[in-house]
Amino acid sequence: MQLQILKRTRRISFSGAVAVFVSAILLSLLFSGILLSLGGTPAVAGFSTLFKGGFGSRWALEDSVLKAIPIFLCSLGVAVAFRLKVWNIGAEGQYALGAIGATGVALAFPDWPSWAVLPLMALSAACAGGIWGLIPALLRQKMHTNEIIVTLMFNYIAVYLLQYLVLGVWRDPNSHGFAVSAAFSDAAIIGPLSDAASVHWGLVHCIVLGILLLLFFRYTRIGYEIKAAGENMNAARYAGIRVDFLVCLVMAISGGLAGWAGFVEVSATVNQLQPSMLVGYGYTAIVVAWLARLNPAGIAVTSFLLAGLRVGVESLQLDLQVPADFGDILEGSILLMVLAAGLFLEYRIVRKGRT
Amino acid sequence: MKLKRLIIALTALALAIPAASFAAKEVKVGFIYISPVGDAGYSYAHNEGRKAVEKMEGVTTSFVESVPEGPDSERVALKMARKGYDVIFGTSFGYMDPLLKVAKKFPKVAFLHCSGYKTAKNMGNYFGRIYQSRYLTGVVAGSMTKSNILGYVAAMPIPEVIRGINAFTLGAQSVNPKVQVRVVWTNSWYDPATEKEAAKSLLDVGADVLAQHQDSPGPQEAAEEAGVYSVGYNTDMKSFAPKAHLTSAVWNWAPYYTKVVKEVQDGTWKPESVWLGMETGVVDISPYGDMVPEAVRKNVDNLKGQIIDGSLKVFTGPIFDQQGKEMVPVGQVAPDDQLLNMNWFVKGVTGTLK
Numbered sequence: 001m002q003l004q005i006l007k008r009t010r011r012i013s014f015s016g017a018v019a020v021f022v023s024a025i026l027l028s029l030l031f032s033g034i035l036l037s038l039g040g041t042p043a044v045a046g047f048s049t050l051f052k053g054g055f056g057s058r059w060a061l062e063d064s065v066l067k068a069i070p071i072f073l074c075s076l077g078v079a080v081a082f083r084l085k086v087w088n089i090g091a092e093g094q095y096a097l098g099a100i101g102a103t104g105v106a107l108a109f110p111d112w113p114s115w116a117v118l119p120l121m122a123l124s125a126a127c128a129g130g131i132w133g134l135i136p137a138l139l140r141q142k143m144h145t146n147e148i149i150v151t152l153m154f155n156y157i158a159v160y161l162l163q164y165l166v167l168g169v170w171r172d173p174n175s176h177g178f179a180v181s182a183a184f185s186d187a188a189i190i191g192p193l194s195d196a197a198s199v200h201w202g203l204v205h206c207i208v209l210g211i212l213l214l215l216f217f218r219y220t221r222i223g224y225e226i227k228a229a230g231e232n233m234n235a236a237r238y239a240g241i242r243v244d245f246l247v248c249l250v251m252a253i254s255g256g257l258a259g260w261a262g263f264v265e266v267s268a269t270v271n272q273l274q275p276s277m278l279v280g281y282g283y284t285a286i287v288v289a290w291l292a293r294l295n296p297a298g299i300a301v302t303s304f305l306l307a308g309l310r311v312g313v314e315s316l317q318l319d320l321q322v323p324a325d326f327g328d329i330l331e332g333s334i335l336l337m338v339l340a341a342g343l344f345l346e347y348r349i350v351r352k353g354r355t
Numbered sequence: 356m357k358l359k360r361l362i363i364a365l366t367a368l369a370l371a372i373p374a375a376s377f378a379a380k381e382v383k384v385g386f387i388y389i390s391p392v393g394d395a396g397y398s399y400a401h402n403e404g405r406k407a408v409e410k411m412e413g414v415t416t417s418f419v420e421s422v423p424e425g426p427d428s429e430r431v432a433l434k435m436a437r438k439g440y441d442v443i444f445g446t447s448f449g450y451m452d453p454l455l456k457v458a459k460k461f462p463k464v465a466f467l468h469c470s471g472y473k474t475a476k477n478m479g480n481y482f483g484r485i486y487q488s489r490y491l492t493g494v495v496a497g498s499m500t501k502s503n504i505l506g507y508v509a510a511m512p513i514p515e516v517i518r519g520i521n522a523f524t525l526g527a528q529s530v531n532p533k534v535q536v537r538v539v540w541t542n543s544w545y546d547p548a549t550e551k552e553a554a555k556s557l558l559d560v561g562a563d564v565l566a567q568h569q570d571s572p573g574p575q576e577a578a579e580e581a582g583v584y585s586v587g588y589n590t591d592m593k594s595f596a597p598k599a600h601l602t603s604a605v606w607n608w609a610p611y612y613t614k615v616v617k618e619v620q621d622g623t624w625k626p627e628s629v630w631l632g633m634e635t636g637v638v639d640i641s642p643y644g645d646m647v648p649e650a651v652r653k654n655v656d657n658l659k660g661q662i663i664d665g666s667l668k669v670f671t672g673p674i675f676d677q678q679g680k681e682m683v684p685v686g687q688v689a690p691d692d693q694l695l696n697m698n699w700f701v702k703g704v705t706g707t708l709k
Contacts, residue, residue, distance in 0.1 A: 053434075059433075059434075059437060063430050063433075063434075066426070066430070067426070067427075067430070163542065167512065176472055176513075176514055176695055176696055177513045177514040177517075177696060177697075177698055178448055178513050179511065179513065180449075183452075265426070269425070269426040269429070270425050270426060271452070272452070274424065274425065274449060276423055276424035276425050276449045277425050277426075279423045279425070279427065311430065314419050314422075314430070314431055314434060315434065317417075317418070317419045317420065318385070318417050318418075318419050318431075318434065318435065318438070319417070319438075321417060321418075323391070323393075323420070324391060324419070324420045324421040325391070
């Protein structure tokens with residue numbers, strides 16, 4: 001029997017797509033379940049602990065939402081650039097710049113009330129991140145550099161810039177020499193939604209920014225141009241679309257959103273600038289954007305699920321003493337299977353001779 | 356019916372008697388680590404301490420490894436507190452503020468933070484005077500070097516690390532005034548490849564003993580490959596460099612961790628700030644390599660005895676900084692506050708604080 005891969009002539013139905021994804025996830029669970037039992041942990045108990053830890057209680061859900069917020073914002077940004085097929089790998093650095101921008105404002109105006117200092121922090125963070133995205137875009141359009149390399153390198157510059165600041169001018173004199181800035185004033189901290197909740201107002205930022213972006217792509221001319229130029233940049237240029245402008249615009253928006261993520265994280269959860277706040281959300285964002293096929297709603301769901309997975313793995317460690325590395329293996333296998341399953345969305349496999 | 360009543364009565368009786376009169380109070384102890392426990396380094400040493408606690412009667416322990424500082428550590432601590440853990444140890448500096456936040460929400464849970472300086476009603480902090488071990492390893496290195504250049508692969512320019520480099524240098528100088536310590540920074544606590552490369556750069560400038568303030572055995576391996584000597588850190592790193600390894604500055608957390616957990620069981624625990632010296636056994640040096648001659652061993656053992664009985668203080672003046680400025684006057688001992696905020700190198704260290 002010979003198999004043949006054929007391109008689908010019609011789009012796969014929604015239920016078909018769901019079936020493909022669900023089976024991909026089930027396959028990766030099967031694979032990691034086998035690993036888990038080889039390591040001496042019953043797979044069923046393991047996955048139930050994982051699920052409960054990530055999604056199984058109000059606390060777990062809150063923890064997962066909190067963890068998802070910076071991933072979502074970074075990923076939203078990355079997806080904007082990817083729509084135009086501009087490969088922004090620099091969300092991590094733009095996120096760092098956002099945190100730096102927000103911190104600069106918070107430290108400069110410790111006496112300001114919330115209504116003044118928080119918007120200024122957001123603006124400063126978005127501008128700092130946006131500029132960090134804009135520079136590689138300008139280099140690409142003016143000097144034909146490769147944005148993948150430049151944005152990646154800019155991540156390192158951003159990390160060292162952050163370290164330089166907290167080891168130097170912004171180092172808290174009371175920190176016994178450790179590399180952290182002074183703590184923000186209470187006014188510069190994004191508070192929780194209510195006294196009983198641990199989820200902060202950053203969630204509302206996510207929803208508003210997500211909807212704005214959705215509207216931008218659906219109802220504005222520039223949004224349409226980005227989608228069109230993403231399909232074929234040369235054709236778009238021929239049609240009179242200002243491609244140079246669009247590349248700069250998407251990179252600025254992309255960086256701005258990652259910068260906003262840096263603002264939310266540094267203000268709401270860390271409350272001070274420190275190098276250890278860079279834990280790779282900018283890179284996770286790329287994976288999330290890709291898995292969600294650049295769709296904002298999909299990004300919301302995917303970043304939440306991935307965050308829940310990471311939160312759940314901690315319970316797995318705590319309750320069943322599974323090593324931390326298992327989380328990476330599980331994550332990796334899910335990503336691999338889901339990306340591989342993407343093939344079945346575009347193609348179908350049939351026996352030779354049939355169509 | 357009678358039987359049922361009897362059972363109820365017995366149950367009530369059993370509940371009325373405090374559990375403590377039968378056995379030690381049941382406590383759950385959680386540990387939060389910055390790196391994987393299998394790294395033979397910093398977290399490995401803490402985990403050995405946890406294993407000693409696990410063996411105590413009425414105690415169960417667990418841990419979460421590779422927890423980044425910041426929000427992730429706060430969540431892990433919260434998770435432990437919600438799951439009914441009675442004692443939570445956070446073993447990295449950056450866990451300080453997250454632990455403090457969680458401590459405020461869970462006043463009945465005992466929080467202990469390693470290497471920080473903030474305390475609360477239910478949060479204490481602790482660390483060890485590893486610089487005492489560093490001094491002794493410096494004596495060994497200073498005795499063994501032929502090129503009079505010692506290399507030091509260091510993580511971050513913060514007081515803890517600077518203090519260790521200074522103590523190591525003072526120890527080496529005590530037996531070899533010509534000795535020079537070359538420092539290279541990796542800006543990372545745990546990065547095996549970078550640490551090894553940094554170690555190689557020290558070999559290029561002529562160092563023939565490599566010491567480290569890093570969590571991986573990378574520098575040890577570099578020394579072994581180059582055929583020079585090495586001084587390890589955190590745990591006995593002999594197995595990574597059997598021909599190179601002179602000794603290691605090591606942590607031994609078991610005595611302190613078991614003591615704290617016992618106090619919590621007995622209800623006598625009070626939060627405090629402690630900086631544990633060699634006399635507590637928390638800091639030590641590992642057994643010497645075969646190449647260390649008898650005379651050196653005797654000298655170092657003797658100095659170790661003096662540190663333990665308090666007659667030798669590592670930072671005793673005169674101590675000068677790199678520019679020759681007197682930082683500790685003759686005959687005086689640097690106070691702890693000066694040690695905790697140390698941001699200058701002693702004379703004899705080649706390197707910058709950047």
